[in-house]
Amino acid sequence: MGRYVIGRIGAAAATLFAASIVIFSFIHLIPGDPVSVMLGDAATPEQVAALRERMGLDEPIWVQYLVWAGNALQGDLGRSIFFETPVTQVIADGAETSILLALITMIWIVLFGIPVGILAAIRQGTWIDQGLSGLAMLLASVPTFWVGLYLILIFAAGLGWFPSSGYPSIFEGGGLANLQYLLLPSIALAAPNAALILRLTRASMLDVSREDFVRTARAKGIRPSRVVLRHILRNALLAVVSAFGFTFAALISEAVVTETVFALPGIGRTVVQSILRRDYPVIQGVILVTVCLYLVINLLVDLSYRLLDPRVEL
Amino acid sequence: MLSVTDLTVSAGPRTSPIGIVRGVSLGVDQGEILCLVGESGCGKSMTSLALMGLLPPGARVSGGSVELDGHDITHLAPHRRVRAGRGKLAMVFQEPMTSLNPVTRIGWQIEEAVRVHDPDANPTDRARELLEMVRIPDAANQLSAYPHELSGGMRQRVMIAIALACRPRVLIADEPTTALDVTIQRQVLGIIRELCDDLDMGVIFITHDLGVVAQIADRVAVMYAGRLVETGAVAPLFRAPLHPYTERLMACLPDPAARSKGFATIPGSAPRPGEIPDGCAFAPRCPRAQDVCRGGEVPVVRPEGGRRALCHFPLAEGETA
Structure with a gap:
């Protein structure tokens, strides 16, 4: 280890x-x-x-x-040419928005992608499965900014249920209620990724359900729900977990678009503006921090294998 | 005890089903090992999965019945049998390497079955006891092993322990030793024979290996193209097979005294489901076949001693096909 x-x-x-x-x-x-x-x-x-x-x-x-x-x-990424402040400060300013957006998005992906993937798998071939697979295909195909714009049109501009843009820090008045500003962006960002996790969960569940040990489990006479959750899902998750590394990479690039569409003061929007301002130290700093984050996430994903799969020798 | 009557398993569309198992009748008594013998694809495994209520998607029992101690369990999945108090069939599968859940400890996998079939027992104690019954050394510590840490023979013992946790009246073993080395094969066969006698349970042992049949069987049922072509007690059946297929199958056993003659084979191959000819399915490969064999019903021959064969021209003792 x-x-x-x-x-x-x-x-x-x-x-x-x-x-x-x-x-x-x-x-x-x-x-x-x-x-x-x-x-x-x-x-x-x-x-x-x-x-x-x-x-x-x-x-x-x-x-x-x-x-x-x-x-x-030593934590010194230089100074922003535009802001005349340290690059680390510029990144820190956008970090709250971006981290919260990523977390909420991940929660949506897990809460939607995995259970719905399980449902599609155990209802394989029925209209439920076909409907869900079609929905997943649709969500995975439409661009994030399009979903974002439509969410704004319907739920912000039309129904007025949620704010359409911006994000005031939860530490500056408003408290956790400010998270409602992140609701629509996180849904837009989660949609294509949750769809991929859904499809992967479904495919992986179906693969595992054909394995011999699933037949052994059934032969014991345990409840079918237990066969699905304790035997099939437990093994199917191995493939799904490994996808979270890639999902994270996708989130980083798609967050740039989402933060721009919803005018969120996050790192993604900062980097877009810095490109337009030719603020190279900021661009370099953001890329470097992103690379570090990506490496850490993938290290964690690999280590989590050990927890899920005892065959992996560390 | 277990009584199977005219069991038929079909696959494919209901309007034009393909017969995989075509009217199999057999029975197993307490303390008896029945060997089901046949070439690959003859329907042995499908028969056993049908008995267990574990047919794969697309295959279904389309006729006949399976009764255990007088209760019809034909169309009940295993968990429904448990709920009905009739979960008394258990199965050991062919592939010990893939038949255990790779990500959970074997103790957990045995205890899972104990909780269902022995709700009052202490699961850990019972699991350890079961591992001791299949003679796994250091049983208490092996409970926390993962399947990949065990050899093929040990895994197959764990599979038997899981099956025994179901407290079966009849144990179905589908080629449980095929994937094992010969020495390990012997040990596992010994364990199955012993458990059959000690626990007084019936065993249906599926194999294509007549050497294994000779070692372990009390009675034999020979299967060809979805039908039982011959059944009988092991000694008379080996001494004087009635059906030409049984005789040819035994002729394929290597005989060290007759090495120079080369290997005997049965020309042609067994018909696949859906391509089974009318009349006797073995006729195209049978040296004794006449025109009458190639259509219509094949008569059942029942000489004394509980033997039975499906053949127009059964063999006399000492005759070869």
């Missing part, structure tokens, strides 16, 4: 190192001088020189990388 964890952390560190080189070189891949691109046409030569100096662009490139990576390791 210990050796496996250390090995996996080592592999994650190597991935992070490779990613950091890509993220770092990204600023040098911009055609022309990064500083004049960042500052735009109207910049004076003094401003350009000052920014070059601040960014250390006159040093050899490997020195620049070491300085950047060393600072990043």
Whole structure:
């Protein structure tokens, strides 16, 4: 167990190192001088020189990388050109919205995808199964922004049940009631991913239900519901859990769209605006943090295998 | 005790069903091992799954009945049999490697059956006792083992323990030793024979291996293309088979004294369900077949000693087909 964890952390560190080189070189891949691109046409030569100096662009490139990576390791991701504040501060400002959005979305995905997938599997071939599979296909096919816009049209603009945009922090008055601002965005974000989990749960349940040990369980004379939950589902979840790593990756990219549609002050929207503002330190910082998060989530997914499947030797 | 009458299992559309098991009648008594013998695809496993109420989707019992101690259990799934107090059939499957749930401990899997069939017993004590009955060493500690930590022979013993947890009157064993090494095979056969005698239960032992039949059977039923072509006590049946198929099957047993003659085989292959010819299904491969064999009903031959065969031209003692 210990050796496996250390090995996996080592592999994650190597991935992070490779990613950091890509993220770092990204600023040098911009055609022309990064500083004049960042500052735009109207910049004076003094401003350009000052920014070059601040960014250390006159040093050899490997020195620049070491300085950047060393600072990043100490939690210093540089300063935002637009906000004139540390990048970590910019990320922290959007973190509450993005983390809560991701959590609520994950809850929807689990609460909808898995039980409905089970239902479709145990009703295989009936109109319930066909209806649910059709619904899943539909949800997986429509783009997140389209679902988001329609949710706004119907439930915010039309019925007025939920706010259509923005998110005031739950720590600044309003408390947990502010979570209603995240309801529609989280549903829009969950829809395609829950549909994928639904289909995966259904397919995996059907695969497992053909296994010999399920017949053994039935032969014991235990209740069919127990066969489904304790024998089939328990094994089917192995495949579903591994999909959560990918689901998380999908959430990151789709959150960019969702936060923009619902005007949420999250990291996804920050990164879009930073791209438009050519605020490269922020873009680099967000990508680096996202990579770290992704590595941690996948490490946790792999470790959770051990809990679900005793055959996995760690 | 267990009495099967004219059992028919069909698959495919109801308007044009395909017969997989075509009118099988058999009975098993306490302390008796009945071996059901036949080539792959002859309907042995489907017969046993039909007895258990575990037919796969698409297959169904379309005729006949299964009675246990006078109660009709033909169309009851196992959990309904338990609820009706008739859950007294248990089964051991062919593949010990895949027949246990890979993610739970074997103790848990045995206790699950104990709770259903022995609600008053302490599940852990009973599970340990069952492991001891199938002679698993260090039973108390093995309860916490996962299936992948055990060898094939040990897993098959666990399967038998699970079946015994159901307190069966009749144990159905579907090729339980086919996937095992010969030495392990012997041990498992010994355990089944012993349990049959000690617990006074009936056993239906399904196999294609006549060597195994000779070791373990009290009575034999030979199956071909969904029908029982011959039944009888093991000794007379081996000494003087009535049906040419039985005789040919036994001729295929390797005989060390006759090595130079090469391997005997039965030419052709067994018909698949849906392609079974009229009349005697074995006729196309049978050296004794006449025109009368290729259509109409095949007569039942019943010489003395409870024997029975389906054949127009049964063999006399010492005759070969």
